[in-house]
Amino acid sequence: MQFGIFSVGDVTTDPTTGRTPTEHERIKAQVTIAKKAEDIGLDVVAVGQHHNPPFVASSPTTTMAWIAAQTERIILSTSTTLITTTDPVRIAEDYGTLQHLTDGRMDLMLGRGNTGPVYPWFGKDIREGVNLALENYALLRRLWTEDVVDWEGRFRTPLQGFTATPRPLDGVAPFVWHGSIRTPEIAEQAAYYGDGFFHNHIFWPASHTQQMVAFYRKRFEHYGHGTADQAVVGLGGQFFIRRNSQDAVREFRPYFDNAPVYGHGPSLEDFTQQTPLTVGSPQELVERTLGFRDYVGDYQRQLFLVDHAGLPLKTVLEQLDLLGEVLPDLRAGFAEGRPAHVPDAPTHAARVAATPAGAPVETAERVPA
């Protein structure tokens, strides 16, 4: 089981001070937060991809590489990589390069994006969103698994005799998660290929998560990748914690009330009841999070949103310190009763070890970092 954090990289005014961080501060803060995440023992840090204000995260692999260069252990991932509007050839090359630079300490999560005009800005049609995700990913897979690709599709110029470089590290392509809140076709895609499925599991009722994960598991088994409980599942989550539950509620309320997405709507109390948001003590966070298993089964990756709604960097780092204190309890809790046949979260080393003999493997020697 892997634990980590994910962020969309928003620039939001702190409602308690009226201060808006600069883009420079936010970009640097992402790096500081990622290093802190490694310090407290988290396994994964994921950055977003957006192409419009108020987001600063337009170039995920640049940020990931910079973080990777300053960390030792933490896995870099995305939340999400836009498979609809990013050329799959560029994804193959950018993330392929990142895989080598990080010695395999990375993976990626594909998503369709949440801002309509991004499609026309990149010459695409939002009504083709699902089809773009299907066709572009079919190409991306081929670019990573076949040395020479001849390809023709609807959404990009044809390729004849094309080789995406660099070739995947150790002959094993980066692991891919597919993220979707409410689109069964994307869960079907993840199941068909035996890839991971991630449900963002924030801002929405958990019943949606339960329905989508159950569907993905069933179809994963249908396509012969293993039993339903062996499917590779990741979940999001959101919290604000202080040692004292009342302090957490008091401090977080102005951020909640003014937050992008859900602010000025339901009360914090209603929202924590209706969605997976936890605002309370570290122990309450542990209990709530362990409860996620009750409706999705044993799973592989848990990412938390801690860095949003204008929370100052100092507060985010304090949140991570508190999370670090209960991380052993979370690990122990999730290990308890976990059946042996449920796989661990994917890592590059484990996937290389699992590659059948005779599969193409890079022969050049590598010097470990």
Add this chain to the structure above:
Amino acid sequence: MTRLVVISAGLGVPSSTRLLADRLTEAVVRELGPVELEVVELRPLARPLADHLLTGFPGPELQAAQDAVAAADALVVVSPVFAASYSGLFKMFFDLLPRDVLIGTPVLLGATAGSARHSLVVDHAMRPLFSYLRALVVPTAVFAATDDFGSDADLSGRITRAARELAALLGRRPAVNRPRSVEDELADPTPFEELIRRAGG
């Protein structure tokens, strides 16, 4: 049994909008015989609707109302006239309905206002809304001004005519192809090979 859902956007108690909705419902039941009836009052859903607008998902009460509408065989919908149109509350309910759930559903329209000068609201505001939603709107929409509840014998005639039209539509429902919903897809998935074939157009 026919599932009839009645939506009333009236705000007052008593409400002339609800009164018209009830008279329309009685007339429909006279034509159809016993129905499985559910009345959705929008007033108690005002806050859940505002919440949904902001959060993107319905709370439990609103979800129940949306489910009832999606499962309905026919609708009677009645709004008060506000500023030359249906009320904002009425519009919010239909703005937030899941896509496509009203395609092919027979709908009887009604509206109330203080004076007869608003009578075209049913045809100039409500009908286009339901045309957009691809519902089957009956030709007679019933407008009732305050005065009509006192003296106008013709109101009863219009109510009966509209109810008969709705019953006729229910008797001869055309075959319609609704796009598959998320629920359809979850229950009976389109296999991946078919999805990728369609993606290639």
